[in-house]
Amino acid sequence: MKKGLQNILLSATAALVLAACNLSTAQNSAVEDTQIGLRNVELKDEANVKNPLITWKGDLPGSNEVFERSYENAPPLIPHSLDGLLPITLESNACLTCHTIEVAKEMGTIPAPQSHYMYLSTGKKTKEINTERFNCVQCHVPQANAEPLVKNNFKADFRNTESNRTSNLVDVLNQGIK
CATH class of the missing domain: 1.20.5 (Single alpha-helices involved in coiled-coils or other helix-helix interfaces)
Structure with missing residues (x-):
């Protein structure tokens, strides 16, 4: 033993x-922390971080080309400047002056989709934008002429030709769930 x-x-x-x-x-x-990721500086160093040069689309609403969605039901990019439109709060949301369903057709803008007028967790529909979705820039970002930081060969596969410009999230959200 x-x-x-x-x-x-x-x-x-x-x-x-x-x-x-x-x-x-x-x-x-x-591996040194300067060799990790895309920053190429010490992880604790914020003073010497150099972001890639990005040209933001800064023209007036309605005057820019609208980029296709990155994939089906991806949040569309904002094709105009955000100058004077931020910050977005529950009480003040300049996006809604042009993008509510009632106004968009008249203005010639893209309306917020049906998924923004309901609580996805319960399916309860609302007459106004869901209060959980008031902060548009949480998902939508301005368009930019920027090269990907990491090369890839991803190609979006849209189920129909409209999917690259519109959302059908409400229709397909529970697809495949029994």
């Missing part, structure tokens, strides 16, 4: 020594 216990203790000690050696070797070959 004693010999078995000695063998277990000896094996455990050897494993600890080996782990310590491996840890020491791993620490010596660690």
Whole structure:
């Protein structure tokens, strides 16, 4: 019994020594934080971070090309400047002056979809924009002429030709759920 216990203790000690050696070797070959991610500066350094040059679309509403959605039901990009439209609060939302269902047709703008007029958790419909969705820039961002930071070959596969310009989220939200 004693010999078995000695063998277990000896094996455990050897494993600890080996782990310590491996840890020491791993620490010596660690990757510097400047080599992680796209920032290329120390993770704690905010002063020397250089963002890529991005040209934001700053023209007036209605005067820019509208980019296709990135994928079906992706939040569409904002094709105009946000100057004077921010901040968005529950009490003050300049987006709704042009994008409510009632006004959009008259203004020639894209109306907020049906999913914004209901509580998705309960299915309860509302007459006004759902109060959980009042902050438009939480999902929608301004269009920019920017190259992807990481190259990829993703191609959106839209189920129909309208899906690249409109949302059918309410219709497909529970698709495949029994």
